[in-house]
Amino acid sequence: MTRTRPARQAGNQIGTPSAACVAAILTFLPAPPAGAVVGPAHDASGTVADSAVMVLQRQGAAAGFCTGVVLGPRAVLTAAHCVPPGADLRIYLKGAAVLLPVAEVVRHPGYRADAITSRERSIDLAVLLLPDPLPSAYRPATLGSEAGTAVGTRFSVAGFGLAREGDPKTSGQLRQAELAARAPLSDVLLWAVDPNHAGAGACTGDSGGPVLDGSGAVAALTLWSAGDGRHRCGALTQALWLAPFRAWIAAAAAGH
Structure with missing residues (x-):
């Protein structure tokens, strides 16, 4: 099989690793490899x-x-x-x-x-x-037992990818940001956005990372990200529900 890289995929690309790793x-x-979560986020713990x-x-x-x-x-x-x-x-x-x-x-x-x-x-x-x-x-990790949700339901996304789009040196630190579900609703895929419209979301290197529900269970797995205009991150995070x-x-x- 040949791997396809969507233009805005939150996966791995060629670049330079962060100094930390x-x-x-x-x-x-x-x-040299490339790329954590862009926009308003914090270092993940616990x-x-x-x-x-x-x-x-x-x-x-x-x-x-x-x-x-x-x-x-x-x-x-x-x-x-x-x-x-x-x-x-x-x-x-x-x-x-x-x-x-x-x-x-x-x-x-x-x-x-x-x-x-x-x-x-x-x-x-x-x-x-x-x-x-x-x-x-x-x-x-504890995996979530339900798929699908209501618009506005809060989640958090975590990953080791880019903290600032276009700057591979900002990758390598596990970071976490708050997101909210948006339409369309699906029992297979989750679409999530920054509820504060401040540009938080998954980015390069975050694919395969957890999307956690309010209980801390891993409800979905990050797959893809999109941005506004020429950006590739910060506008939309797509993930796969794990319950099915x-x-x-x-x-x-x-x-x-």
Whole structure:
């Protein structure tokens, strides 16, 4: 399969890593990667910080990273477009300067890498299985049990991507911002915007990161972002509801 990069995707692109993670990333990546949440946001802490990791990938001369959600000691959930076939993958543990290998990638059978051009429905999910467990400080995230919501329902988005669009040096720090659901409503996809109209939202590097509901459960997984005018971030965040796919996620991560 060939990975397609939508023009405004909140995924990984080529660029330069932040100073906070440059040393660790460059030991793995010979080419410089790029990108956390743009607009009004704050550094993430607590349960979301304990269950989020960076997913690094290299494919030929291209490299980059996304965000991932911990499912178990040896299992991480992310977006399938972040882990294309043939890519060399690592899990980066921020603060520990540790790069963990990935033993296996389980992509949802409904994922279509060319969904944008072919206009097919795509379930953009992948479970990464690790040969060794994550440090004990990491905790499995709680996944949401419901899909769909009312317009205006509040969520928060978290990720390691760009904090300022166009500036890769601002990536690498887990940040979190408040969003609200907007129309159209769907039991598969969530569209969310900054309720204060101040430009908060996912950006490059945030794909695969958690969208949390009011209880702190991971209700959806970030996939895509859009901006106003020439911007690519800050106007709209799109995510995939996880409740319809919990059985598949559990089966893919079983034993890990």
